[in-house]
Amino acid sequence: MVELVKVLVFGDTVGSPGRKACCALIPKLRDENEVDFVVVNGENLAHGSSLTKDTAAELFSHGVDVITTGDHVFRKKEALPVIENHPNVLRPINYPKGTPGRGFALCTTRNGIKIAVINVLGRVFLQALDCPFETMESVLTLIRSQAKIILVDFHAEATSEKVAMGWFLDGRVSAVYGTHTHIQTADETILPEGTAYITELGMCGPYRSVIGRRIDQVVHRFRTQMPGPMDVAEEDARISGALIEIEAESGRARAIRRIHERLP
Numbered sequence: 001m002v003e004l005v006k007v008l009v010f011g012d013t014v015g016s017p018g019r020k021a022c023c024a025l026i027p028k029l030r031d032e033n034e035v036d037f038v039v040v041n042g043e044n045l046a047h048g049s050s051l052t053k054d055t056a057a058e059l060f061s062h063g064v065d066v067i068t069t070g071d072h073v074f075r076k077k078e079a080l081p082v083i084e085n086h087p088n089v090l091r092p093i094n095y096p097k098g099t100p101g102r103g104f105a106l107c108t109t110r111n112g113i114k115i116a117v118i119n120v121l122g123r124v125f126l127q128a129l130d131c132p133f134e135t136m137e138s139v140l141t142l143i144r145s146q147a148k149i150i151l152v153d154f155h156a157e158a159t160s161e162k163v164a165m166g167w168f169l170d171g172r173v174s175a176v177y178g179t180h181t182h183i184q185t186a187d188e189t190i191l192p193e194g195t196a197y198i199t200e201l202g203m204c205g206p207y208r209s210v211i212g213r214r215i216d217q218v219v220h221r222f223r224t225q226m227p228g229p230m231d232v233a234e235e236d237a238r239i240s241g242a243l244i245e246i247e248a249e250s251g252r253a254r255a256i257r258r259i260h261e262r263l264p
């Protein structure tokens, strides 16, 4: 019988409503689906931007194994020691040489199965980092001998760049999923060579908002083009992500299902 590994992955978690939803719903989803491994994107974890020791610890104590991030990772100075010291808190791998932290993690599940998680940032409408495609090419030569199961959080703005990365890595990693734009897409699929793919996992956070921020403040900003506060919204907390089933032996994905749940 083929041994299947079940992995839950979640998109950008925004502020305390996002953390609350994750802490309430992830342990439940983990139990219900007999999940082996959980990855959450935490780039908006602390007050909507970056993360801290305590906010990361909150996720780790509620069934999360690895926290990925994105373009907002270094916005709080409190993030620096966490990024430097915690092997399972990642920053995008394609930052310049010498940037603190690491862009991939090598983990082992309770059943002894090795899983690698790689976090990479897109370049379209974002910072001009190293090419995400070339970076993936070189990191894969390093990682492929160490883990059959490889998950890639591609934190990117442009749908086209995300889709291109999915095709580029098809058959070479177990899953490529997008984060950063906060709105879940309905294109989950298993690509022909066995890689699970979805353009965007969606946000864990308050949905009565503009991608996590107060509606009135964001509308005001669009209308006036003036800088102003954009506080984290509070109502209608949900989590958004995907459940992926992967063959332990080959690293090929068998199934991907979107997850989108409200706090009761």
Ligand SMILES: [Fe+2]
Residues within 6 Å of the ligand: 012, 043, 044, 070, 180, 181, 182
């Ligand atoms: Fe985000």
Ligand SMILES: [Fe+2]
Residues within 6 Å of the ligand: 043, 070, 071, 072, 155, 179, 180, 181
């Ligand atoms: Fe982002």
